[in-house]
Amino acid sequence: MSNIARMMQRATAGAAGGAGIDVDEVFSTYLYDGNSSAQTITNGIDLSGEGGLVWTKRRDDTGNGHHFVDTARGGSSFIRSNSTQGANTGYTLINSFNSNGYTLGPIAWVNGSGGSYVSWTFRQAPKFFDVGTISFNSSGVGSYSHNLGVTPAMVIFKLTNTTGDWFVWHKDLTSQNYAMFLNATSASSNQGGWATYTDTTVSFNSSIFANDTAVVYLFAHNNNDGEFGPDSDQDIIKCGSYTGNGSYSNGPVIDLGFEPQWVLIKNTSTGGYNWQLGDTMRGASTEGAQYLSANTSNQEAAFSGGYTAFIPTATGFTMTVDDSNYNRNGDTYIYMAIRRGPLAAPDDATKVFAMDTYDTTTGDPTAYDTTFTVDMVIQALNKNTTNNKRVSSRLTGARYVSTNTDSAESGASSYTFDTQTGFRVDSGTDANDFAWMWRRAPSYFDVVCYTGNQTSGRTVSHNLGAVPEMMWVKRRNAAADWKVYHSALGNTKHLNLNETIAAATDSSIWNDTTPTASVFTLGYDIKVNGNGDNHIAMLFASVAGVSQLGSFTATGSDVDVDCGFSSGARFVLIKGTNAATPWYLWDSQRGINVGNDARLQLESTNAEWTGSDNIAPLASGFTMKSGILGSSGNNYIFYAIA
Secondary structure, three states, X not given: OOHHHHHHHHHHXXXXXOOOEOHHHHEEEEEEEOOXXXXXXXXXXXXXXXXXXXXXXXXXXXXXOEEEEEOOOOOOOEEEOOOOOOOXXXXXXXXXXXXXXXXXXXXXXXXXXXXXXXXXXXXXXXOOEEEEEEEOOOOOEEEEEOOOOOOOOEEEEEEOOOOOOOEEEEOOOOOOOEEEEOOOOOOOEEOOOOEEEOOOEEEEEOHHHOOOEEEEEEEOOOOOOOOEOOOOOEOOEEEEEEEOOOOOOOOOEEEOOOOEEEEEEEEOOOOOOOOXXXXXXXXXXXXXXXXEEOOOOOOOEEOOOOOEEEEEEOOEEEEEOOOOOOOOOOOEEEEEEEEOOOOOOOOOHHHOEEEEEOOOOOOOOOOEOOOOEOOEEEEEOOOOOOOOEEEEEOOOOOEEEEOOOOOOOEEOOOEEOOOOOEEEEOOOOOOXXXXXXXXXXXXXXXXXXXXXXXXXXXXXXXXXXXXXXXXXXXXXXXXXXXXXXXXXXXXOEEEEOOOOOOOEEOHHHHOOOOOOOOEEEEOXXXXXXXXXXXXXXXXXXXEOOOEEEEEEEOOOOOEEEEOOXXXXXXXXXXXXXXXXXXXXXXXXXXXXXXXXXXXXEOOOOOOOEEEEOOXXXXXXXXEEOHHHHOOOOOEEEEEEEO
């Protein structure tokens, strides 16, 4: 079956109500270090069967430009967006396009020893992306019959046999006569009626292209008509525009209808400003963002002073910078944004949860190891001594809050989520440090950052895609107790993660309102909704065979807790709700055994305790021993991961 036939078959299946493509199947941001030899990048993108584009940039060296290699022209033909040169065919940058990624050649531009690189891979798919080539006739007429299934929202065109600008058309430019240049900083300008874009064809007609060849990259815009995700009803790519306001404290708020993982931005009104690239893998967060410029070979840079040009939100992005590349007062900016994935609930807990003891090996890039991209980590610093339990997230970058205190957030410059897998701490480490790590995924786990307004009934959007069964909320910029919602307690009660207190009733916390699959509601209490304060919320839900939240009652005997698992629980957290009890935590790596088990407490700095038999393995979940549960009738909530 041809690539085109395969793509149209998937599109037809989506339109008929079947499962659609996930964003992780068509787009990837991948971080890697070069090794100057053949290196396979496994990013889950089927390039050999479906085709696509690999866009690569060395991050730590100004001498390396942006390299575009696509399946339409092959791995030995590349072009650079920071150059007007035609295609270079003298080097093989990609040895092979694979069913789950690609294999690099030993070329320093994309794979130099010790270099730090990022690649963005776009797979061909209807309503997302397509790539094709054009051969112009002697009159300069040429076209490409594309497979987007819709009129492109952004088109990038580059001559490959000779020098020439990278023409860019975007749906929010004045008309199809207007264009910009990916290799330059100029504003939008009228190029005349030389290009036509329809839902089947892109056509070009100019005598200056006589007998030339070109490549075209076509990007879609989903407007509540995307056919992605489990129910084939999700949007994953948006091409739009906004107007700058020149404010560094309250920049424009762009509503995409989803949380982005990648964005390309350009000022169309005023020349002299770059094509700016941001993504969450390289650190776009509430506290800062690394950026690259598509039109220059400059190495990666970051804003200083806490300013950020790309802050992802649950429904789009915003910025806290008045830099004219992003936010010049009154200027118009175009953007292309791609949604964060995945879109489907996980079916394997090992793909979204891991735990590890810190590896003190010098030079280890991921000292806490996982097989997935980490979005949140809880660290028990030297679990054998009195110490804090620190929580860090990708959305807040190199910062942490501790579960055992009400203290405000602290900086931690040695923390980094800037790795493809795992999590790293570069100083103050110990071989007994331990971490539990989560990946965000629908119906399983989500993280949200928001600013409070101290108004009862305030709603906060989230992307859990299910009704949260447990929420942890912490004020970041000032001291405040952690507030915990659990569905077993209802919307009138809360617990404190940093204390042993029993469940308390207070309408000022959750506003006596049950969260929904899209928002949670807050009262006026400054601990969850302080006016102008920064807050973070972690949201948890049950996924069959992966995670389970619930409650049980002590009986005076051992209690079997059935979570619906098949091989037992790897992580168990419990808390008594009708009496003051600790937040007890066990896991299978430190020991959920027949016999004594290693126990930690989230609300305490206490060292790990191994002198008691509190929990026992159970294939469907876990067994709580009567000794730790106390009197018959005591009520407990729990959170377990398979």
